[in-house]
Amino acid sequence: MKNIAEIRADFPILGRSVYDKPLVYFDNGATTQKPQCVIDALTEVYTSYNANIHRGVHYLSDMSSEAYENSREKVRSFINAGKKEEVVFTSGTTGSINGIAFSFGERYIKPGDEIIISHLEHHANIVPWQMMCERKGAVLRVIPVNDEGEIIFEEYLKMLSSKTKLVSVTQVSNALGTVLPVNEIITAAHSVNAPVLIDGAQGIQHGVVDVKIMDCDFYVFSGHKIYGPTGIGILYGKEKWLSELPPFQGGGDMVDKVTFEKTTYNELPFKFEAGTMNFTGAIGLARALDYVMSIGRIDIAIREKYLLSHATERLSAIKDLKIYGNSVRKIPTISFLLKDIHQYDAGMILDKMGIAVRTGTHCAQPVMDRYGIDGTIRASICFYNTREEIDILAGGIEKVISMFA
Ligand code: PMP
Numbered sequence: 393m394k395n396i397a398e399i400r401a402d403f404p405i406l407g408r409s410v411y412d413k414p415l416v417y418f419d420n421g422a423t424t425q426k427p428q429c430v431i432d433a434l435t436e437v438y439t440s441y442n443a444n445i446h447r448g449v450h451y452l453s454d455m456s457s458e459a460y461e462n463s464r465e466k467v468r469s470f471i472n473a474g475k476k477e478e479v480v481f482t483s484g485t486t487g488s489i490n491g492i493a494f495s496f497g498e499r500y501i502k503p504g505d506e507i508i509i510s511h512l513e514h515h516a517n518i519v520p521w522q523m524m525c526e527r528k529g530a531v532l533r534v535i536p537v538n539d540e541g542e543i544i545f546e547e548y549l550k551m552l553s554s555k556t557k558l559v560s561v562t563q564v565s566n567a568l569g570t571v572l573p574v575n576e577i578i579t580a581a582h583s584v585n586a587p588v589l590i591d592g593a594q595g596i597q598h599g600v601v602d603v604k605i606m607d608c609d610f611y612v613f614s615g616h617k618i619y620g621p622t623g624i625g626i627l628y629g630k631e632k633w634l635s636e637l638p639p640f641q642g643g644g645d646m647v648d649k650v651t652f653e654k655t656t657y658n659e660l661p662f663k664f665e666a667g668t669m670n671f672t673g674a675i676g677l678a679r680a681l682d683y684v685m686s687i688g689r690i691d692i693a694i695r696e697k698y699l700l701s702h703a704t705e706r707l708s709a710i711k712d713l714k715i716y717g718n719s720v721r722k723i724p725t726i727s728f729l730l731k732d733i734h735q736y737d738a739g740m741i742l743d744k745m746g747i748a749v750r751t752g753t754h755c756a757q758p759v760m761d762r763y764g765i766d767g768t769i770r771a772s773i774c775f776y777n778t779r780e781e782i783d784i785l786a787g788g789i790e791k792v793i794s795m796f797a
Contacts (some may be wrong), residue, residue, distance in 0.1 A: 394532070403428070410743075417748050420773065420777075426680070427684070443456045445457040446670055461617060461680065463678035464661070471602065471628055478630060478634060481627075483670065485625055493524045494640045501524065503527075505528070506556050513591070514758070517562055530557070535561070542572075550585070553584060559588045564598065569719075570719040578606060589609065592749065593617055611626075612627050621673045632663070634661070641664075660675050661796065680792065681759060696723065696774065699777055705784065709786075713731075714729050726770070730789065736767075745784075747784065753767045
């Protein structure tokens with residue numbers, strides 16, 4: 393593995409300062425920074441082969457189409473999907489979940505059917521299902537969580553029945569960092585023949601994801617959270633589902649034959665890719681996955697475990713700091729509050745020290761409601777962060793506390 397100085401040198405933004413202080417970036421859960429190779433990939437498209445994909449017969453269009461399809465293959469191999477046809481490009485996690493919620497609802501859902509999610513979900517894995525339930529007269533059921541921020545598995549098992557038509561849960565909570573037992577969730581759902589969608593927005597970048605071993609029916613994630621560009625994401629779906637589901641958008645490229653009487657659809661995966669796709673983003677994402685592979689996913693996970701343990705030790709030693717989310721299975725995300733100090737005030741003062749943390753509900757209001765709070769301060773760490781940066785955060789928090797004392 394490269395040493396940490398070499399890794400940080402790959403990300404030009406990490407070398408900048410804010411308010412004349414070195415940037416300490418702990419908002420990786422919201423979006424990650426980009427290595428130079430990803431920035432270069434986007435520049436290469438625009439400077440040497442930009443042309444719309446799957447349309448032209450000309451040289452550049454062939455080049456961009458090939459690069460786009462090679463990117464699909466790269467994603468397939470990264471998540472170990474069986475076939476390229478099972479990998480659909482979308483605008484991101486939100487786009488992927490909305491697409492499946494719409495298509496699945498149209499194809500399979502009847503009044504009284506049940507969809508199960510968890511209390512840990514991001515709004516992107518709540519609202520599309522609520523919209524679907526409203527349209528179809530279905531019922532949304534929610535797996536409760538305990539004080540540590542873990543789902544209560546026995547309650548989930550009790551919810552499963554022949555009425556369960558789909559289970560959609562996050563792999564990792566963006567608000568608390570909890571890693572969910574997705575393998576067990578999937579096995580239990582399959583025992584009542586319910587497919588499972590896994591929201592991988594916070595999972596894909598912290599470990600090895602193998603959709604075949606996981607046996608999920610759908611797996612979704614966003615490029616920008618795994619060091620790739622914004623505006624590109626993935627919807628993986630088992631072929632048997634994707635071939636049965638109707639498309640969620642109509643337009644160019646997703647069709648086979650169009651007449652005013654009847655339109656037939658393109659084959660997989662193009663049936664789900666309407667209009668000009670973000671091919672530049674797809675090419676950038678593939679470069680980001682190459683980068684992650686070059687560092688090594690196991691090495692990333694080991695380094696992040698070490699950073700989590702140091703951060704937990706430093707932050708939990710601070711008097712009047714309370715950590716929310718204390719599962720033993722966590723990614724390096726620490727959500728916390730300081731006694732009697734509003735999270736926005738703390739966040740703003742930390743910002744002036746050059747430390748970027750997120751404050752608020754993290755698009756997971758129900759999680760906050762579960763703990764009776766209106767938000768937290770969240771430090772989301774990743775492999776390019778350092779022990780020294782964690783010490784700067786701990787020192788910054790001590791300073792905030794002393795300012796309010
Ligand atoms: N799910 C989870 C768990 C997330 O953390 C996020 C992003 N914070 C999303 C879904 C939505 O991702 P995007 O905004 O990239 O569509």
